[in-house]
Amino acid sequence: MLELYDYELSGNCYKIRLMLSFLNLNYTSKKVEFYPSKEHKSESFLELNPLGQLPVIFDQSVVLRDAQAILVYLAAKYDKSKNWYPIDDPDKLGFISQWLAFGDSITGSSSAARLHDTLFYGNFDIVKCRETAHSQFRILDEHLFFQEELGNKWICNGSHASIADIACFPYVALSEEGGISRMSYPAIRRWMDRFKRINGFVVMPGVFPAGPL
Amino acid sequence: MLDDLKKIWYPIASSSDLPKRHVYHAQLLGREFAVWRADDGNVNVWENRCLHRGVRLSIGINEGTELRCQYHGWRYANRTAGCTYIPAHPADAPSRTICNNTYPMKEFMGMVWSGEETFGDPTYFENFDEFTVLRPIPINANFDLVKELVKSKYDKLNYLCKDEVNGAFSVTFERSETILFFVQPQDSNLSVLRGVANKALEGAKKISFLKMHNQILQNSRQEIEKISKTMKNNPMIAQISNVSVELSELPEKSEKNRQANLRVMVSEKIKTAEGIVSIKFEALDGQLPTFQPGAHIDLHLQSGLIRQYSLVNGPGETNFYNIGVKLEEESAGGSSYIHNNLRVGDVLACSTPRNNFPLRRDSVKTIFVAGGIGLTPLLAMAQALNVMNLNYEFHYFVKNAKHIAFSSILEKSKDKVFIHEGFSPSLTVEKLSRILSKRQKSMNLYVCGPGPMLEATRRVASELSWPDKSIHFEYFKNNNEIDDSSCFEIELARSALTLNVPSGKSVLEVLRENGIDLPSSCEQGACGTCKVNVIEGEVDHQDVYLNDSEKLEGNIMMTCVSRALSNRLILDI
Numbered sequence: 060m061l062e063l064y065d066y067e068l069s070g071n072c073y074k075i076r077l078m079l080s081f082l083n084l085n086y087t088s089k090k091v092e093f094y095p096s097k098e099h100k101s102e103s104f105l106e107l108n109p110l111g112q113l114p115v116i117f118d119q120s121v122v123l124r125d126a127q128a129i130l131v132y133l134a135a136k137y138d139k140s141k142n143w144y145p146i147d148d149p150d151k152l153g154f155i156s157q158w159l160a161f162g163d164s165i166t167g168s169s170s171a172a173r174l175h176d177t178l179f180y181g182n183f184d185i186v187k188c189r190e191t192a193h194s195q196f197r198i199l200d201e202h203l204f205f206q207e208e209l210g211n212k213w214i215c216n217g218s219h220a221s222i223a224d225i226a227c228f229p230y231v232a233l234s235e236e237g238g239i240s241r242m243s244y245p246a247i248r249r250w251m252d253r254f255k256r257i258n259g260f261v262v263m264p265g266v267f268p269a270g271p272l
Numbered sequence: 273m274l275d276d277l278k279k280i281w282y283p284i285a286s287s288s289d290l291p292k293r294h295v296y297h298a299q300l301l302g303r304e305f306a307v308w309r310a311d312d313g314n315v316n317v318w319e320n321r322c323l324h325r326g327v328r329l330s331i332g333i334n335e336g337t338e339l340r341c342q343y344h345g346w347r348y349a350n351r352t353a354g355c356t357y358i359p360a361h362p363a364d365a366p367s368r369t370i371c372n373n374t375y376p377m378k379e380f381m382g383m384v385w386s387g388e389e390t391f392g393d394p395t396y397f398e399n400f401d402e403f404t405v406l407r408p409i410p411i412n413a414n415f416d417l418v419k420e421l422v423k424s425k426y427d428k429l430n431y432l433c434k435d436e437v438n439g440a441f442s443v444t445f446e447r448s449e450t451i452l453f454f455v456q457p458q459d460s461n462l463s464v465l466r467g468v469a470n471k472a473l474e475g476a477k478k479i480s481f482l483k484m485h486n487q488i489l490q491n492s493r494q495e496i497e498k499i500s501k502t503m504k505n506n507p508m509i510a511q512i513s514n515v516s517v518e519l520s521e522l523p524e525k526s527e528k529n530r531q532a533n534l535r536v537m538v539s540e541k542i543k544t545a546e547g548i549v550s551i552k553f554e555a556l557d558g559q560l561p562t563f564q565p566g567a568h569i570d571l572h573l574q575s576g577l578i579r580q581y582s583l584v585n586g587p588g589e590t591n592f593y594n595i596g597v598k599l600e601e602e603s604a605g606g607s608s609y610i611h612n613n614l615r616v617g618d619v620l621a622c623s624t625p626r627n628n629f630p631l632r633r634d635s636v637k638t639i640f641v642a643g644g645i646g647l648t649p650l651l652a653m654a655q656a657l658n659v660m661n662l663n664y665e666f667h668y669f670v671k672n673a674k675h676i677a678f679s680s681i682l683e684k685s686k687d688k689v690f691i692h693e694g695f696s697p698s699l700t701v702e703k704l705s706r707i708l709s710k711r712q713k714s715m716n717l718y719v720c721g722p723g724p725m726l727e728a729t730r731r732v733a734s735e736l737s738w739p740d741k742s743i744h745f746e747y748f749k750n751n752n753e754i755d756d757s758s759c760f761e762i763e764l765a766r767s768a769l770t771l772n773v774p775s776g777k778s779v780l781e782v783l784r785e786n787g788i789d790l791p792s793s794c795e796q797g798a799c800g801t802c803k804v805n806v807i808e809g810e811v812d813h814q815d816v817y818l819n820d821s822e823k824l825e826g827n828i829m830m831t832c833v834s835r836a837l838s839n840r841l842i843l844d845i
Contacts, residue, residue, distance in 0.1 A: 242299060242330075243410035245289045245408075267331060270340070
C-alpha cells in the first residue's frame with residue numbers, strides 16, 4: 060500500500076492528504092515527528108530524503124519527495140478523470156506548473172512565518188517573511204478576482220479544480236497562524252470557501268471546514 | 273476627528289464580496305466586522321467577535337439563517353445577532369442578553385455601506401442608475417494620503433478630479449465617464465480604495481475596463497506605500513461596547529404584573545386550516561428581539577385579555593413573529609377576539625419571547641408528537657433541526673385533512689412528517705406505542721397538544737421506559753382544579769424576608785404585594801415562567817409544567833399555583 064511520511068501539522072503533508080482524499084486512495088500514514096524531536100533530520104529519514112524535508116511517499120518501487128512533485132505523480136497516475144492534472148492539455152499544464160511553483164514559494168514566506176510563530180522553528184526574518192507573503196497574496200487575490208470575472212472558480216481555467224489549487228491552499232489557509240491576516244484578500248477568502256466545499260475535502264489543525272451551501 | 277468620521281457611511285464591501293453562505297471580513301476605523309448575507313438576502317454587519325471566547329466570527333460558518341462560531345458552536349440569529357443555541361448547555365435556552373453588537377447597513381450601487389454611528393442617509397451624492405464596481409484596492413497608507421495621491425494620478429492622466437462630500441472624490445474622463453471613489457479607512461495606516469463608474473459594462477468590455485483601472489490604482493499604490501512607509505500614525509483602537517444597561521441590569525422593581533414591552537402590528541392574517549388562523553406581527557420600529565424554537569409570547573389583546581402563543585418561525589426568520597390561533601369553542605374571549613376582530617394593521621402589545629420549552633439538539637433522533645394546534649412550537653423546533661441537518665420524526669395528529677395547519681412549512685420536510693388523520697383515542701394510543709417503541713439511548717420526545725392526548729403520550733412513553741428527562745411537554749392550559757385553601761409561611765432566603773401566604777392567595781400574588789416582581793405568563797401552572805428554586809420544605813405541586821420526577825425531587829415550584837404541604841417553604845429568592 061502507498062505510504063506517506065507524514066506530520067499532522069505540516070501544510071506540505073496536508074497537500075498530499077488532500078490529494079489522497081480527493082482521489083479516494085487508501086494509504087498508510089508513517090508518522091514523522093517534526094517538532095520537537097526533529098525526526099525529519101534523523102539519519103534514518105535522511106536516507107529517504109537527503110533534504111530532510113516532509114513529505115515523502117513510497118509507492119511500490121517509487122520513492123518521491125517534494126509536495127508538488129508528489130501531487131503531479133498521484134494525479135497523473137491515479138486520477139482517471141484527468142481533472143486534477145489534465146495530462147493531454149499542454150496549455151493547462153503550463154499554467155498548472157506556474158502555480159505549483161507559486162504554491163511552493165509560499166512555503167518560504169507564509170509557512171516560514173507560521174513555523175517561527177507556532178513551532179519556534181528556524182532562524183527566519185519574520186518581518187520579511189510576512190511582507191513577502193502579503194505581496195504574494197496580493198498577486199493571488201488579483202488573479203482570483205479576475206478569474207471570477209471570467210467565470211472561473213479555480214486558479215487555472217476550467218470547471219474543475221487542479222493540483223495548483225491544492226498546492227496553494229494549505230499555506231494560504233494557515234497564514235494567520237504566522238500573523239498574516241487575509242482580510243485584504245476577499246477573492247482569496249471566497250476561493251478558500253469554494254475549495255473547502257470540494258467533495259472529499261479534509262481539514263487539519265488550523266483549517267476549518269466551510270458550511271453547507 | 274475620529275468621532276466625526278464615525279458618523280459617515282462608508283462602503284465596506286462590494287455586493288459581489290458576499291456570495292451565498294460566505295462570511296466577509298471587514299474593518300472600519302479600527303473596528304472589525306463580520307459581514308454575511310443570509311439566504312433571505314439580508315446583510316448583517318456585526319462586531320467581529322463571539323461573545324463567548326472572543327473568537328472572530330469572520331471565520332465562522334454562515335448557515336443561511338444563523339452564523340455559527342467556529343470555536344464552540346454558539347449560534348447567532350440573522351438580523352438580531354441574538355444567541356439561539358449553546359451546544360455546551362443543550363437543555364437551556366440562552367439568555368436574551370447574549371446578543372452581539374450590530375451595525376447599520378445599506379446596500380446600493382453594488383456596495384455594502386456601514387459605519388459605527390452613522391448619521392442621516394448615505395445617498396447624499398448623485399446615485400448612479402447604472403454602474404460598474406471597480407476591484408477594491410487595499411493600500412497600506414492613511415486615507416488622506418491615498419486620496420491625495422490617487423487624485424494626482426488621475427489628474428496626470430487627464431481626468432477631471434473633483435472633491436465630493438465626506439471625503440469622497442470623483443474623476444471624470446471626457447465629460448462622460450465618471451468614477452466615484454471612496455476611501456474606506458480601515459485603520460490609521462490601512463485603507464481600501466473603492467471606485468464605482470457611472471456605466472453598466474459586461475463581458476470583455478467590463479474586464480478590460482476593470483483591468484485598466486486596477487492597473488492605474490496598483491501603480492498608484494506603489495507610490496503611496498513608498499511614501500507611507502516614512503510616516504507614522506497611531507493605530508485606531510476600537511472600543512467594544514458593553515452589553516446595554518437595559519440588558520445588563522436587573523429589571524426595576526415594579527408591581528406591574530405581566531409586562532408587555534413590545535408594540536407590534538398585525539401584518540398578515542390568513543386562514544391556515546379549519547378554525548385556525550396564522551398571524552404575522554411586525555415591529556413598529558426597530559428590530560424584534562431574538563427567539564429560540566419553543567418560545568412563546570404573551571399577547572395583550574385590546575379586550576384586556578392576555579394569551580400565550582408559541583412562535584412558529586424558523587431560524588433566521590427574524591423580521592416577524594408568526595403564531596397560529598385556533599378558535600376555541602368555549603373561548604373566554606381570547607381566540608374569538610383574534611378570529612373575529614383582529615385585523616391587519618392593528619397594533620398590539622406583547623411580551624418579549626420567552627422560552628420555557630427549549631429544544632435539545634444533541635439527540636441521535638428527536639420525536640415530535642403534535643396534536644391539533646399543539647404543532648406550533650414543535651414546528652419551530654423541526655425547522656431548526658432542518659437547518660442543522662439533524663434527524664427527527666414529526667407526528668401530527670389531526671381530526672381530518674381540513675385541520676392540517678401550516679401545510680406549506682410541513683411540505684418542506686415531507687419525508688420526516690407523518691400525518692395521522694381521524695384517530696380515535698384508543699387508535700391514537702396504539703399508534704403512539706408503535707412510534708415510541710423504537711426508542712434508543714439519547715433520543716428525545718417533544719409533545720404538545722390537548723391535555724388527554726398529552727397524558728396518553730406521557731403514559732405510553734413511560735410504559736416503554738422512556739426516562740422522564742427525555743420527555744418534554746407543553747400543555748396549553750392546566751385543567752387541574754387549583755386548591756388554594758392551605759395557608760403557610762414562605763421564607764425568602766436571599767431577600768431575608770418571611771411572608772405569610774393566606775388561603776385564597778397564590779405565592780406569586782403575595783410576592784408581588786411585597787414588591788418582589790417575578791416574571792409570569794400564563795398564571796395557571798402551564799408555561800413555567802414563574803418558577804423558583806425551593807431550598808427547603810415540601811411543595812404541593814398543582815402545575816402541569818414539571819414532570820413527575822421533578823415534582824418528586826421538589827427543588828422547583830410554580831409560584832402561580834403550587835403551594836406548601838409543610839408549614840414553611842424556604843425559597844431561593
